Amino acid sequence: MTTINMTRLDSSAADFSAQLKTRLAWDASEDFEIHKRVMDIISDVRNLGDDAVIEYTNRFDQCAFKKAAELELPKQALQDAWNSLSAEKADALQTAANRIRAYAEEQKLHSWQYTEEDGTLLGQQVTPLDKVGLYVPGGKAAYPSSVLMNAIPAKVAGVGELIMVVPTPAGESNPLVLAAAYLAGVDRIFTIGGAQAVAALAYGTKTIPAVDKIVGPGNIYVATAKKLVFGQVGIDMIAGPSEILVICDGQTDPNWIAMDLFSQAEHDENAQAILISDSSDFLDQVEHSINKLLPEMERADIIRASLTGRGAFILVPNLEVAAEVANRIAPEHLELSVANPDSLRQKIRNAGAIFMGRYTAEALGDYCAGPNHVLPTSGTARYSSPLGVYDFQKRSSLINCSAAGADKLGKIASVLARGESLTAHARSAEYRIK
Template sequence: MTAIKMLRLDGNAADFEKRLQARLAWDASEDLEIHKRVLDIIGDVRNRGDRALIDYTNRFDRTAFKSGAELELSSGELKLAWDTLPSAQAIALQTAADRVSAYAEHQKLQSWQFTELDGTLLGQKVTPLDRAGLYVPGGKAAYPSSVLMNAIPAKVAGVGELVMVVPTPGGETNPLVLAAAYVARVDRVFTIGGAQAVAALAYGTETVPAVDKIVGPGNIYVATAKKLVFGQVGIDMIAGPSEILIICDGQTNPDWIAMDLFSQAEHDENAQAILISQDAVFLDKVEASINQLLPTMERADIIRASLTGRGAFIKVADLAQAAEVANRIAPEHLELSVENPEALADNIRNAGAIFMGRYTAEALGDYCAGPNHVLPTSSTARYSSPLGVYDFQKRSSLINCSAAGAHNLGKIASVLARGESLTAHARSAEFRV
């Protein structure tokens, strides 16, 4: 097997910025044919409802459903999946769910208000969404962790009804996914997937209720459908390939760092794994660990493609410069594998999740640490945040003017409204002066 030679970048080189941007670039251009196909599917589901949903499900998932009622799994089926789960998996699933829930409880936004001297009340009312939809990949793929990460914040927020869709190719269900739905208290589960499931959640059919927001990962058809129904419903985000950026001072076991890089590279060939260090000798050691450990990995070919196609080692002068580079990259996952991670974290502004210290592997955050693993990718951590309880809550402004408040504010509003030539606005305010 040919040894991997990691791309090396020098943070102090004249062409560093250009080479870094070239490595970060990811072609997210839309496939117009997929775009058109998804639009057709959405339109068909809107027009024909259950009939279209059943037709697409039978065609793409090799099923033989005849009615909308057959698409829904009963609560008894979810409980059976949980009751028959091997004890080790049940304990791990419950423990992870408890930790995610405990963390989410701290995120709840609260309503607030205050009263001004003239008696006018101003405030903000926080309410949960009425109904949310959760997309879960199906078939051979098993993502119970995604069920927990998406469903539990919604339930903590107080969402009235949580509807999950999961495809079952060939009628095959995944017990671990269904057990996770049971543990996370998902209200309804439908065995549908693809763009047709997104359309059903967005617009509703005779069987599937329309939701207010759709969350959860999926393939290019699912991602495209979420883009196209946005506005009709809210969505969590359009996620790009998984990313990990590690800053290391050269004192961590290089095998640990190599495996942490693998943990994201194994997702797919477009995943990105980057290591930053001020120690060139350490970078050599990690490269040696990569080549020693790679043959032992089940997904070695995917990891190799990811590391050679999108991975990089970046040499910097010191940890301060490492933080500057990290802020420019704005990674999904950022590991601070250094002696004093708290001090370094003070310099980090842009990251989806920050894993602090030598013992905090990113994989712990994926499954059971507590914080959400649904994170901004493709440098969107510059302006967005992890999925959380707040994504399932709405904020309404409260204004209750006293007579004195209406008098004072009315005069101000009148001047501003007439300055905009909106006379009805002005007179509406003036009536109360």
């Protein structure tokens, strides 16, 4: 096998910013042919409803559905899948679900209010979304952890009805995915996928109810469909390739760090794995570990393409500069593999999830630590956050003016409204002035 020579950057180099920008660049240009196909599918589902969903599902997933009623999986199938698991798998799934739920319970937003001296009440009412759609990849691409991470926060938020869509190519379903849906409390499940599933959730058909928000990962057709139906419904995010950034002081086992980089690089060729260290010798050690361990990996070709095409080692003079570079990158996953991670963490402003200490592998967050693994990518951690209970809750402002409050606020509103030449606004407020 060809040796991987990791791309190396030096933060002290005059052209470091330009080099870093080039390495971070990811071609997310839209394929307009895919865009057009997805628009056509959405249009067909809006106009033809169940008939279009059945036709596309049969065509793309090699199914043979004849009636829309066949698209819904009986609730008993979820429990049967749970009952079919080995004790080891059931215990792992249950433990992960319990931890995700416990963490989610801490995130709940609560209603609040206060009363001013004149009796005017102000506050905020928090309510859950009525219906949410969860997209889950199907067939051999089984992601039970994704089911737990998306469904449990929704149920903790109090979502009235959680509707899952999962394709079953050639009738193939995954027991772990269905068991995860059972544990998470999914209310209804339809065996459809692709853009047609997103369109059905967004606009509704006679059989499939329209939802208020669609969450969950999918391929380029699913991502494009989510973009196009946004506005009709809410969506979680449009995720880019997976990312990991490790800051290490050179004292962690280099094999551990190499495997941490592999853990994200194995997702796909566009995944990005970056290591920042203040030790050039340590970067050499990790590169050696990469080349030693890579032949053992089942997805070695994907890891190789990812590390060669988008991976990087960055040398910095100290950990403070490492934190500055990390904030510029705003990674999805950030490992602080250093002696004092809490101190370094206080310098981090932009990251989807922060994994602190030498023993905290990013992979633990993917499955069972508790915090959500649905995270902002492609630098969007500068302004966005992990999926959480709050994404399934709405906030309504509360205002209840007393007579005295209406008198005081009415005078202020009148001045401001007339300043904007909105006379009806002003007079509406003035009617309530004593």
